Amino acid sequence: xxxxxxxxxxKTVWTIVKYILLVFVSFCAVLxxxxxxxxxxxxxxxxxxxxxxxxxxxxxYFQNFIDAWKQANMALAFRNSLFILVFVLFGSIMSGSMLAxxxxxxxxKGNGIIRALFLFASLLPGIAMQVSVYQIMYTLxxxxxxxxxxxxMCGTDVISIYIFIQYFENLSPALDEAAIMDGCTYFGVFFxxxxxxxxxxxxxxxxxxxxxxxNEYYMANLYLQDKNKYVTxxxxxxxxxxxxxxxxNYICAGVIITMLPALIIFILCQKQIYSGLAQGAVKG
Numbered sequence: 001x002x003x004x005x006x007x008x009x010x011k012t013v014w015t016i017v018k019y020i021l022l023v024f025v026s027f028c029a030v031l032x033x034x035x036x037x038x039x040x041x042x043x044x045x046x047x048x049x050x051x052x053x054x055x056x057x058x059x060x061y062f063q064n065f066i067d068a069w070k071q072a073n074m075a076l077a078f079r080n081s082l083f084i085l086v087f088v089l090f091g092s093i094m095s096g097s098m099l100a101x102x103x104x105x106x107x108x109k110g111n112g113i114i115r116a117l118f119l120f121a122s123l124l125p126g127i128a129m130q131v132s133v134y135q136i137m138y139t140l141x142x143x144x145x146x147x148x149x150x151x152x153m154c155g156t157d158v159i160s161i162y163i164f165i166q167y168f169e170n171l172s173p174a175l176d177e178a179a180i181m182d183g184c185t186y187f188g189v190f191f192x193x194x195x196x197x198x199x200x201x202x203x204x205x206x207x208x209x210x211x212x213x214x215n216e217y218y219m220a221n222l223y224l225q226d227k228n229k230y231v232t233x234x235x236x237x238x239x240x241x242x243x244x245x246x247x248x249n250y251i252c253a254g255v256i257i258t259m260l261p262a263l264i265i266f267i268l269c270q271k272q273i274y275s276g277l278a279q280g281a282v283k284g
Contacts, residue, residue: 034053035052035053036252036255036256037252037256038052038053038054038055038056039052039248039249039252040064040065040249040252040253040255040256041056041058041059041061041062041064042056042057042061042064042249043058043061043063043249044247044249047248047249064249064250064252064253065253065256065257067250067253068237068240068250068251068253068254068257069254069257071239071240071250072231072236072237072239072240072250072254073228073231073236073239074233074236074254074257074258076229076231077231077232077233077235077236078233078261080146080230080231080232081214081232081233081234083146083150084146084149084150084153084213084232085210085213085214087147087150087154088150088153088154088209088213089206089209089210089213091150091151091154092154092157092160092205092209093160093202093205093206095154096157096160096161096163096164096205097164097190097195097198097201097202098190099161099164100161100162100164100165100167100168101164101168101190101194103115103161103165104165104168104169105168105173105176115165118158118161118162119158121158122158122159127218130222133152134222134223137152137223142223143223143225144223144224144225144226144229144230146224146230148223149219149220149223149224149230152219152223153213153216153219157205157209159208160205160208160209163201163204163205164198164201164205166201167198167200167201168194171194171197175189175193175194176189176193176194179192179193211262214233214234214262215234216232216234217234217235220232220234220235221234221235221238227239233258234258236254236258237250237251237254237255237258240254
């Protein structure tokens with residue numbers, strides 16, 4: 001066997017091994033979703049008597065989805081989550097981009113200290129500050145309040161601020177100077193000149209912040225305690241848990257329902273999402 005044949009054999013074997021590993025990893029990634037779909041399509045009796053990977057006997061059994069939608073009051077959950085999501089995204093994008101504009105364009109005493117404090121705040125675990133945060137929310141009367149919870153979720157999003165700062169620092173200051181020479185104010189420079197150029201960074205922030213807000217359970221469960229009125233998508237499925245056991249057939253049906261909006265948005269906007277993430281990543 002000559003060297004060329006040996007090299008071809010090694011390359012072929014390595015290619016086969018890579019594809020086997022990719023198939024195995026992909027299977028491990030989709031296995032929970034497959035078991036969730038199987039469980040969601042089983043009757044309560046069938047779920048109690050079979051394993052999670054047993055195929056459902058009736059693939060057209062959608063009663064679990066109907067029951068999960070009604071019993072978990074998911075219509076109200078989606079409405080509340082949509083309100084929170086729109087409020088949080090708008091507030092985070094506007095506050096984060098404005099703060100990043102000030103920190104990147106204006107050099108003043110304390111600029112570096114402010115950036116360092118933001119970095120320090122990102123290192124603190126959120127759970128460690130919940131006692132003081134809860135006291136503040138209680139004092140302000142924002143427990144069981146959608147606007148109060150939305151303001152809390154806006155918070156100081158350090159990651160979003162640094163994404164905007166990085167993007168601002170790669171936009172030439174000549175844009176600002178030219179606009180100011182033409183009589184534009186600083187607000188005009190930000191909203192008319194720079195903000196439209198932040199589209200890739202805005203898309204990146206919307207994805208990161210939107211996914212985190214949509215899936216947030218701990219904060220929603222802690223501050224929106226009235227589950228009949230202030231239920232969200234993440235807390236709605238808590239309806240099917242109890243001291244006597246969990247109704248996983250309904251939980252899995254609810255999980256699939258909550259996944260559908262995100263899946264539809266991803267399919268319809270995947271070009272913009274990939275473009276925004278790629279441009280936001282390569283800037284600089």
